[in-house]
Amino acid sequence: MKIEDLLDRTSDENYVHLERFVNDGSPTGFTEVNKVSPETDPFTGAERFSLLEFDDTSFECEVIGQNKGYLTQSSNFAHPDSIDSLILEGAGAQLNESSLLVSPVAGSRTMLVRDASVGSCYLKLTYDMSRIGRVDRQLSREHCISSVEVSNELKGAADRGQLSSRVGILLEPTARVTYLHGDHGRYEWGTIERERWAYPYSNVKNPTTLIPSFSLFGTDRKAPSDKKLIVQIIEWSGDSPEKYLLNLLEVIADGYWSIVHANAFHVECHAQNSLFEFDADFRVKRLVIKDMDSVEKDAPLAEHLGINTTWQSKHLTMDTDIYYYPIRASYMYDFKLGYYLLEPMISEVSRAFSLDVSAIDKKLRTYVQERWLxxxxxxxxxxxxxxxxxxxxxxxxxxxxxxxxxxKPRFR
Incomplete structure (x- = not known):
């Protein structure tokens, strides 16, 4: 993709292209191991298609969070592959084609709703046909409660001015859970609605561009000879490559660590769970966080920081009785953020502009140590x-x- 293609800053078509094709897949390799059907796969499937839905008024169901949006009607949604779902069939759920047209994004079971009359948002679906990647993809009630809860906590911290102005959140204000009963026992079928634009919302008079993190250093599958986007962006900005890269790394650090201090959360900030917001001159404004149900809540850290916790969901609530608690903060920062986001960003920019990687690393370590630890x-x-x-x-x-x-921790 060329940077000129991104000048239409609110284009869903351009954004979907980034998610689907300017994307090297997970560095774990599991992207190609457990997948959705080829017809709905973001790399190979249709550009848009209809979701499935089922009337759940005859089932026990629950709306969590705000009472507005797509999830407050009389139905829940299902991935097209779930037409063969034994869970839905066994519970007597009648699947129908929804009027909602969607485009799959990188996560495969998360869909961008293409309904111009209402406005764009995402629906994150339960996927019961197989694993996607390395894990099961059921959205249980606990997942859904945690998603809305974390979203509300982060919004509150932003409203109180506790978060850095260099971080934004794709809020997840609403979820719906349908309780299905059959030979499988009780199955919680959840769907999460996610907002399209980052909170706090940008001024509409100054439109911004959102780019998935992985698209900045990924190869465009449709135009593999194009320069990486981060290289094009730095060239467009006119800044020195080192100055631009260091500022971008500081944006990442400020976003991640301000959430740690304000909320005692560890955000799973790898390249698929984060985006960057750029201004009209393609200078980075904010790191944008998404996927609230993957955020870890650190109870001992909250106590240490004097944060009053009333977390309803125990999903991903970390405490000292968990066997891996002593290394969890390192795993989330040093590994997930460090080697899935910081390392490929530093590597790509340094290679393109002949920068000294060790010098960049040292400046980032110093910044994190002096400002955030x-x-x-x-x-x-x-x-x-x-x-x-x-x-x-x-x-x-x-x-x-x-x-x-x-x-030897590299990034702190």
């Missing part, structure tokens, strides 16, 4: 001085994941 508990990071990554395996219920110590 004060006030955290002494044992916030592992006491052995290492950083931790996980083994690259499927996450199966009932099995403990292995976390592997690595020397």
């Amino acid at each position: 004060h006030g955290l508990p002494q044992n916030y990071f592992p006491s052995d001085g290492c950083w931790y990554r996980a083994d690259n395996t499927e996450r199966k219920p009932g099995t403990r994941r292995k976390y592997l110590a690595q020397p």
Whole structure:
């Protein structure tokens, strides 16, 4: 993709192209292992198609969060592949084609609604036909409560001025859960609605461009000879490459760490769960966070920081009785953010403009140490001085994941 293609800043077509095609897939390799059908796959499927829906008024159902949007009517939604769902069939749910046209984005079961009369938003669906990537994709009631709860907590922190102005949130204000009963037992079928534009909302008189993080350093599958977008953006800006890159890295750090300090949350800020917002001159304004049900809530950290927690959902609530709690902060920052976002960004820009990677790393470490690591508990990071990554395996219920110590933290 050429940077000129992004000058139409509110184009859903251009944004969907970024999500689907300027995308190298997960560095785990599991993108190509467990997938949705070819007809609905973001890499190979149709540009848009209809969702399925089922009337759930005869079932027990629950709307969580705000009573507005697509999830407050008399139906819930299903992925087109779920036409063969044994869970829905066993519960007696009658599937019909919805009037909603959607486009799949990188996560495969998350859809951008293409309804101009109402406005764009996303619907994140339960997918019950198989795993996608390395994990199961059911959205249970706990997932949905946590999604809305985290969204509300982050919005509150932004409203109180506790978050950096360099971070935005794709809010998830509403979820719907239908309780299905059959031979499978009780199954919680959840759907989450996500907003299209980042909160706090930008001034409509100064439109911004949202670009998925992975699209900045990914290859365009439709135009593989195009320069990487981050390279084109730096050239367009006229800034020195080192200055531009360091500012972008500081934006990431400010966004991530202000959430840690304000909410005691660890955001899973890898390249698929984050975007960047650019102004009219393609200078980065904000890191934008999405996927609220993947955010971890750190109870001991909240107590240390004096944050009054009334978290309703226990989903991803971390406490000292969890076997991997001592290394969790490192795993989320050093590994998920560090090696899935910071490292490829630094690598691509440094390679394109012949920058000194070690010098960039050192400046980032100094910035994080001086600005953000004060006030955290002494044992916030592992006491052995290492950083931790996980083994690259499927996450199966009932099995403990292995976390592997690595020397010399690179980004702090």
